[in-house]
Amino acid sequence: MVKTLPHWNRNDQKKTKVKKKTSNPQFNETFYFEVTRSSSYTKKSQFQVEEEDIEKLEVRVDLWNNGNLVQDVFLGEIKVPVKVLRNDSFQAWYLLQPRENGNKSSKTDDLGSLRLNICYTEDCVLPSEYYTSLRNLLLKSSDVQPISASAAYILSEVCRDKYDAVLPLVRLLLHHHKLVPFVAAVAELDLKDTQEANTIFRGNSLATRCVDEMMKIVGKHYLKVTLKPVIDEICESPKPCEIDPIKLKEGDNVEINMENLRYYVDKVFREIVRSSISCPTLMCDVFYSLRHLAAKRFPNDPHVQYSAVSSFVFLRFFAVAVVSPHTFHLRPHHPDAQTSRTLTLISKAIQTLGSWGSLTKSKLSSFKETFMCEFFKTFQEEKFTESVKKFLDDVSSTESKEPSGVSEPVHLKEGEMYKRAQGRTRIGKKNFKKRWFCLTSREFTYHKQQDKEPIFTIPIKNILAVEKLDESSFNKKNMFQVLHGEKPLYIQANNCVEASEWIEALCRVTRCNQKRLSFYHPSAFLNGSWLCCKATAESTAGCARCTADVPADTQIEIDGDRETERIYSLFSINRSKLQKLEEACGSIAVYQGPRKEPDDYSNFTIEDSVATFHTLQQIIDIVEKLSESHEKYEKKRSSSAKYGSEENPIVGKVS
Known part of the structure; x- marks a missing residue:
């Protein structure tokens, strides 16, 4: 297993999945780290990083042997200074090094090597007025009909990895209070392609990615006040919870383990269903929209309004945080192998308990693992489904909000x-x-x-x-x-x-x-x-x-200009795709005759070719103007740099 840890102002750690029964693993996983400044800085934006800061940054990659031991075994590490990655991408083999011991390194042995592809992207953020046109075009996306013709949706279409587009887009829309209507619009589009109510919001669409990212941003403190105490108890005073007969060790008592697991699941579940008052208002607003859109799409299914919300709040929020507490900063480090297994079992249980109507006999028979089916027979009580229903009602309710246009108090x-x-x-x-x-x-x-x-x-x-x-x-x-x-x-x-x-x-x-x-x-x-x-x-x-000690509308520090610059960079990098999409729209809208080859536009969503074509023209025009502004800035920066500096070096003459 590989753990990556950038060495800057905070301990942002991520790890790959474990590759078993191989000494030559191939991970093929991508991790993103954002270079931010610590809260001790007093400048306008936390995203500005000084030149001297970059010189100190490094990415550390650790290789560990998971095996069947309680503790992972450290095999070797790689340290890559960010300054050597600037404005370039490095794909190379790196020799693993032993862990440093004080000021001296351990004796270097042949610890193997690791092939990595590391890329550092640096944005040059211009003054705010340069981004007015692009920002306005993005912010009015939720008002565009159809939503697939909007600038925000087109951004997700042209980016190879939707994550690249979703992160800055969600932040920008959050900053300007435009996220809820946009999520509602793309969720409605998502629902058009959903044929069965039991598969609602289960894929990795733009809608689900946006909600996932929103929950990570605004739900950090919510997770902390809800789950951290019980996660700390599980990690610091672990009890054996293995109930898979194949994985039981000699001397293990499966009945005691099942009691321990039931104790933990009950405690985590109880904390979750009691936490609705701490749920951030923005999450409640999004859940409210999803609930009513789902009920409208499947009017004959009385449960879909609940499953639409539970598919996010239980499956994609709480269950994920339980299984990876270090990723959500609930724990300082990843848990050991035994605790990790316990958290995995708890997470599976929470997913099932949170799935509306999941404790019926028909659902129990659909479990892949027989041991989990046996475990859940102890949960067939109406109080669990009623608790989930009440919780989902609370987090997707607008009872505390007065409808617009109502003159009398409710x-x-x-x-x-x-x-x-x-x-x-x-x-x-x-x-x-x-x-x-x-x-x-x-x-x-x-x-x-x-x-x-x-x-x-x-x-x-x-x-x-x-x-x-x-x-x-x-x-x-x-x-x-x-x-x-x-x-x-x-x-x-x-x-x-x-x-x-x-x-x-x-x-x-x-x-x-x-x-x-x-x-x-x-x-x-x-x-x-x-x-x-x-x-x-x-x-x-x-x-x-206080019982609910987090303000419902937590203020999040977001640099709107920085996020808009990131979006401009994505449009600029994918300019060829924008042009292909523009050609496809022109072929459909103007000629209505022979179209381009399907490969040119079959991967794009084009509901309204005229509206999409119009938006694309605006995007391309804005990107070209911003590119010119960047070029002027770079020339000015180069000419104003001190003669003989790195930015303006002395050109030696050949005699």
Whole structure:
């Protein structure tokens, strides 16, 4: 197995699949690493890398023997300075070297060699105004009919690897709040070619790639708060979980292993289905669109609205993060062989539990592995499918969003509870009054009686957190608090079920709030101090982490100009394909007679030749103008460089 690790400001590690039973493996895998700056830089963009930084960068490739051992065995490494790769691609054999020991290297033996193809691409980002035309053309892609005639879709068509196009495209659309409508448009196109509901969003189309990349970008913290504690437990205190009879070792007890695996699966599953409140709003918006598009495409299938969402959030998000926690920065390093196997089994289980309706008898019989079929017989309980359904409803719901054009607030919940008078410093029964509470999509209010004017109103946008309150605060059960910038509002529900329902409703309706707190005080401030942490200042920051401690709309630092430059480079590199596609459109739209040979355009999607032709003309014209700007910049840079420098060397005369 090969692990690649760029040596710059962060530990970005990726590894190949294991090649078994061979001493001459061929991996044929491609990895992408992005050169970024650390957060300690104070310049405008994290993507700007100084010349002196590049001189220090290197790519390290490690070769390991996986074997059947608990720990992988290190075989050798290769270090390639990025400065030798600049503006070129290197395909060569590299001799493996021993790992360095301090300042001295170990004795060099014949450790073998590795053939690599390494390419370093450097973008020259021009001032923002140069990208206006291309940026505007890309951002209006979701409004183009059909979507296949848009600049963003054409970009994915001409790039040999869709990943090249998807990464900068998703970032650019995210930066300008245009991703959701674009994903909806390409997903609708994807669904036109989907004939069976049970295969929905299972391929690697532009739609699925865009959603995958979006989840990786905006869902990092969501994964961290949801999975990291349980993944840490699995990796740091591993229990044997192997249930495949063929892979069991001597002395292993399959029943105990199955119990251990069931314990881990239950815990991971429970954390996931309880995490909907932490799901970023952008992910919820995308899931909402996918859900309704799927229901529209397959109106007679009541389950497809759920499978459309679960195919992403369970199969392509949580299950992938479980099996590769180091890739999602949930763990600092890849797990050992035994733990990796445990995570693989957990991931398989989560995929199955998350697949809507997967726990039926007909589905159990379709398992490839008999041992997994036996394992899942213990999961045939309605509570699992109901938990998944509720979770999918929550993450693809728009309950907390008010429909555009609606003048009246949407009523969500109301009921009678007890409120403690705000600002009182002593404990006493007289401080608690029975009030009528009402929650709408705009505000949270309480009244003396039902149908009376509100005594106090908290706008939804002002709510910072909604959390349980320790019973010890007022010696009362079923209490929760609403933090809104002034004095905390302490409320006692009539029972624990009612308290949970109110907390959940308030959390859901406030998850879009930008200023939500990450920490809170689980007890009250009484008699001059917080009962929980004993801090004497009432303004002291909270001492406990909030249940949903990530803002729904996490701000992501994206350099829009840098991403547009990357897209320009892709169009420029694939200019010949753009011209072929333009010729194909011209042949179809203009002549309607003999067309070009099928090989010239059969791999392209051309729904509307006239609209596609028009967009292609715009793209080619913009690319040509940007190319001219780049040439002028390079000439200016070269002429302004100091005579005798690397950019402007002295030309020696031949005598």
